[in-house]
Amino acid sequence: MEAQSLVALPIVLALELSSGEAPARITLSRDEAAELAALIAADLHGLVPQIDQARLAVAGALFDTVELLRPGFPVWATLDELAKRVPRGHLDNVVAFGTHEGHMPAQPLEPEATYADGPMRLLPLSLLAPETLAAELSESLEVELVGRGEAGARTADWLMRTLGVRLEHVRYLSRNDLLAMTCVQYEHVNLAALWTLLEAALLTPYREETALSARGLALRYAEGKISVQSPADWLRTQSSEPAQRAHDLAGILFELRQYAALLEAHHLPVSLHSEHASATGAEHGYLLEVLGTLEPAYGAPALHAHEAPGLGVVAVTLAQRGDGGRARVLVHGYPLHSKALGSLVTALAERYGIPAELHALGRIVLDADGHLAAPSHALH
Template sequence: MTQAQSIHPAPPAPLHVLGALALELRGDAPVGRQALAQTEVGALAELIAQDLAGFAPDAASLDLVTVGAHYDPVELLRPGWPLHRELDQLAARAPRAGAEGGRIVAFGSHEEQLPGALSPSPDHLGGPFRLVPFVLGGDAAVAARVGEAFERELLERGMAGAATALAAQQAFGLQVEHARYLTVHDLAAMMAMQYDHAGLASLWPLLETALLEPDGEHWLDQPPEPLVHYAAGEARIAMFEPRAWKQRYATDEPCDTPECRSRLEQQHRHFQARQRQIAAVLGAHGIPVNFVHCPEEGRAALA
């Protein structure tokens, strides 16, 4: 699914611009360092600020907030954008100088600990695509213009400067093949295509609802897929009793031979594995999952 195929209209221009420096790593590269010390992160942040001002000069008048750490895409793509929100909230406590123009606030580790809730999850280490998040904020009108420019430009021509890519590679100890900038909506579009290739295209509209409209509602009701209802900020997955599962997912023909029963058992095990896979994906995106016992028709129990 591409951005043009989104089930949601484009969101209004934000008061903050949310994005990331995306680092595409060599497949056999080592994990490297997860976080930079506070004394190291400033140089990388300065280069990021220069790059972003090159795409939209008004970005130089906004505050840039970033962190000397890199994350898996699922850590950024969560309802309410919690990692970006944490950056913004921590920056609000930082002192502001009287100079004109945007300030640069870059968080690093102290005694190997990042502030707040900025520590990358150990559950998502080692992937080939890592993200250094940033927030641009300040004057609402300027942020809106910069956000609109980034949504138009970054996906097509958002390559990071050579100095920035080299600095990130050396600082984190990674083997960076490509470095580019993305908005969170660009990142969501890329993730949608990845899930399509992974056989999870049917789940993406539900994930997209959770990301772009956390208070919204969406059903995954496409047999042979599990029945899932996203509402009130959680995903409810139907756990059918055997007869209800057979009525919904298996044939209505009599099944009175050992071969038929074995085939049904295998089909049911595959269905349960798919439920666990979907629950794991939703959980990785920070969406609470609730398995709901359904003795009969599932939609009524999940509503």
């Protein structure tokens, strides 16, 4: 069976941890991975006997959903590539990859510690089947795993003993099952628009997709990237009274942070789309939109921090004092998490040659037209 004739059928072994449990480690050694692979092969044979005609590949590592559902499915792609290099017949056509001297055989198979504390751990598997068998085997797996996908008692017991955890459930899922489950989870927490974009990036990366968040922020996927409507632009479309507009903007900025964190976890870069900016920027942890140029006739610009209850600083505005003390906005910056605020302030201070001093406003400041702004009077 030549490597070129193999079709990969991605599967996952999902471990649902009991409350308060955490595995002592997130990778298995080579020998441990081989032991587990033998148990998995027996489980799958009991569900779909045709798997004996395919090659089972097992990665001895525990991942979070966000690590597996990334453009190009790099974990499965790496697992498939490594498995195809192993001569047919090796270990009865079951191949397993674990750590050697503390490292997995390829970087994509190394789980990230950042995502290691979730309640469900996922161990990636792949069946490499001949083209003539792949469609039939895939259909059988989809049916059998949904109805009878619970792992065998020996497999579950081995995992609990080896990882030192109690498990509520251990079951096999196809990648389609994992996609469907993730869709439901995101929809349940009002992130259906995020799923729309992620699904496009995963399954139809060549197509553009647009969506509207639950609070009304416009989002677009194209060419492997997500562009997000400028919060300041979104604010311009609102017509409620000022206090409500400021409150709603805080909600939009909270939502933006949610989206940015999850999209980063799924390895989808985020950029800002602005109808009114001369330039936009996306750095690690914050987004920028440039709205004006420095006017030498006016005073030196200053940095102002817009704040919202429970969220801290949600936006930073760089502005000069114009005629009559009116604020002339040059830049809006949006920290996507609290740790990015310092980097944002430093970057703007260095760019405009001013002290890295942030004037706390205690609220979100809007101008007379209801736009995001800076105070129109001198700060004391």
